[in-house]
Amino acid sequence: MEQPLPTAKGSKCLNHPDEEAVTRCKSCRKPLCVQCSLRKPDGTYCSEACWNKVKQHQARWAQDKAKAAEFEKNEAAARWRARLVWFVIFLALVGGAAYYLHTHPAALEKLTQALAPLLKKIGLQR
Ligand SMILES: [Zn+2]
Ligand SMILES: [Zn+2]
Numbered sequence: 431m432e433q434p435l436p437t438a439k440g441s442k443c444l445n446h447p448d449e450e451a452v453t454r455c456k457s458c459r460k461p462l463c464v465q466c467s468l469r470k471p472d473g474t475y476c477s478e479a480c481w482n483k484v485k486q487h488q489a490r491w492a493q494d495k496a497k498a499a500e501f502e503k504n505e506a507a508a509r510w511r512a513r514l515v516w517f518v519i520f521l522a523l524v525g526g527a528a529y530y531l532h533t534h535p536a537a538l539e540k541l542t543q544a545l546a547p548l549l550k551k552i553g554l555q556r
Contacts, residue, residue, distance in 0.1 A: 444476075457484045 441451040443463035451461030456473035457480035467474045468481065475481040531538040 455480050457481070 441454075441461035443449040443451045443466055444460050445466050446463050449463035449465070452464050453462055453467050453474045454460060455462060455467075455476035457475055460476045462474065462476055466476060468477065470481050472484075475484070531541065
């Protein structure tokens with residue numbers, strides 16, 4: 431005699447009250463005897479309808495997961511684009527400032543004078 435699964439132990443088949451249940455439907459949890467259990471690649475079911483319900487559910491779940499992954503990918507790409515934009519702006523500002531000071535020695539001189547007390551304070555210039 432086949433050993434009943436722990437989940438169906440002590441239960442009787444819902445369709446055959448005299449038969450010991452050996453398993454439960456993976457979808458509706460109905461106790462099932464050997465005759466009534468419908469074996470599918472991913473488990474045992476009471477009917478095609480129950481199996482289809484689970485299959486549909488799994489398909490939707492996979493779809494949702496794919497959608498979530500796609501969303502996350504787009505989010506990450508957007509974050510990187512934003513970082514790149516800020517980096518370009520930063521480079522343009524630094525480059526522009528350097529170019530300005532390079533082409534305007536008087537401004538560089540003024541800036542150095544303005545910064546001198548500060549540099550002295552932090553000990554970079556004596
Ligand atoms: Zn079922
Ligand atoms: Zn049965």
